[in-house]
Amino acid sequence: MRVDLLYGKGTLPLDLPDAWDVTVIEKAAMPTLSDPAGAVTEALARPIGAPPLADSAVGAKTACILICDVTRPVPNGLLLPPLVRTLLDAGVPAEGITVLIATGLHRPNLGEERVEVVGDRWVLDTVRVENHDALDDDAHVDLGPTATGTPVRLDRRFVEADIRIATGLVEPHFMAGWSGGRKVIAPGVAHKDTITTFHNHRFMSHPRAVNCVLDGNPLHREQLAIVEKVGGALALNVVIDDRRRPCAVTYGEIVASHLAAVDFVRDYATVPVPRRFRTVVTSAAGYPLDKTYYQTVKGMVGPLDILENGGDLIIASECSEGMGSPAYVEAQRRLLSKGVDGFLEDIARKDFADIDEWQTQMQTRTMRRGRIHLHAPALRDGLALTGVARAPDLAAAVRASVARSGDRAVAVVPEGPYVIPVLAEDAA
Incomplete structure (x- = not known):
């Protein structure tokens, strides 16, 4: 065969x-979205645990949208245009909108690679698109340690924005259980000290720091604590099939919208043998x-x-x-x-x-x-x-x-x- x-x-x-x-x-065969762009628009208008983005953005002067780096096949060309247009229509000035590539400790995405990651020329021409740098001390805000002692230092552009949105792909992750949501914040736009603390041997050797496990997972716990430190955020999540076709889109409060995407993909991504x-x-x-x-x-x-x-x-x-x-x-x-x-x-x-x-x-x-x-x-x-x-x-x-x-x-x-x-x- x-x-x-x-x-x-x-x-x-x-x-x-x-x-x-x-x-x-x-x-198993995953149902794909017949109208992916329409699904994103619908998700933004009918969020989970948050007001519609058009309402949230009224009066805001700045917004920061996190996107995954080149290592993830996220369809940013699908997600970013409606996000940016909704913010602009709500009165957020274009110069106040930053698309921040959440590189964690990976290298920056530059040139044609940056074009590939963003996936839409209009977005590149309309708002700032920048890379996170975990080694730049001055580019981060110190929010104090979590209850377990992890120092929380996050990219200033995200922390100080009026509207904070993480976008990402929800898939199994071999340390954090599932990717997307809170993970795009930490490690995505975290300082080196934050990342290297909750990626140390103690966290990595924990028996619950494995694929498809959130309950009792110490990395997930720290990521949720970091979300609380920053004062919460919104998230636009996507699930894709093996041919990279969008199958589900969720938007809303970062934790609730991420869990909704996990609930959708779990029975497809985990296969009993x-x-x-x-x-x-x-x-x-x-x-x-x-x-x-x-x-x-x-x-x-x-x-x-x-x-x-x-x-x-x-x-x-x-x-x-x-x-x-x-x-x-x-x-x-x-x-x-x-x-x-x-x-x-x-x-x-x-x-x-x-x-x-x-x-x-x-x-x-x-x-x-x-x-x-x-x-x-x-x-x-x-x-x-x-x-x-x-x-x-x-x-x-x-x-x-x-x-x-x-x-x-x-x-x-x-x-x-x-x-x-x-x-x-x-x-x-």
Whole structure:
């Protein structure tokens, strides 16, 4: 049989013997919006837990709209024009509106990449579009610590705006449970000290800091506390299918509107599976998530619940931009030099994580469960820093895994971390 994995801007075919017991784990068909633009307009007029945006914006002089950076396939060209037009019609001056790219600690999005992220030339020509910089001390407002001690410093442009709106994609997230909503604020426009505190070993090692879990998730708890510190916000959330088509739009008070989107997508994105497998094949979800090895780690963690101890996790990722940040490369070097246990012992002693080392920490979850095999022909120079096995021929890697285990049952997750398989007994 043939299975197509999301890979780069297309798919990567994987041919498997018909005699094998292949379980393809994917979402049920999602209903798509027949009129996405109309759905956004309707959401803005009929919000959840807040007045319509046209009413909220009356008398406002400034507004800040957060958007995700280039690592997320958010249809900003759909979301931003009605947001900006509604603000303008309500009397907010164009010079008072800022679209702020919530980069967290990622690099800025500039030039043609910025055009791609915004997705609409009129928006670029009408209002300011700027990048967040988590390392710029003066660009942040100190709001004091949360109850658990996380320092809360957020981008001044967002904190001091009369209207604060976060936009984003709601999908599984391997640390915060679900992306979107409050996560676009923190880490999206948070200072380095805020991000590196609630991404330290203590938070990341918590058993509830996993995909599709909000209750008891310490990252989610801190994000909600940070929303309270800033005085609340609004959010426009979108859910998409595996072909990047909009399926749902919610708008309103940031927490309530985000939960509404989570409620919609949860039963599609989490798929009960009756057993664990010795061989699991997955992807890094294709472009833009699979541009770096850093983001590829999400795909390694997604199917962890169904990987048998000592099994093989085989993942395909384009990695067109290489490993990721220099800070992440340094974290990977420490993993290789110290080993899994030594690396974890080292980072457990710190209140502030080093930038991007949390991604290396998440990789160790899968390394402790089984063997990781990476198909990423474009990576080349960085391959030795991954700490995983090379799989230049994807089909051959799968055949070798089946030969090692003697078990012809294979699980395939074509959409990578956008679909989270869970053992049926756990789901129940």
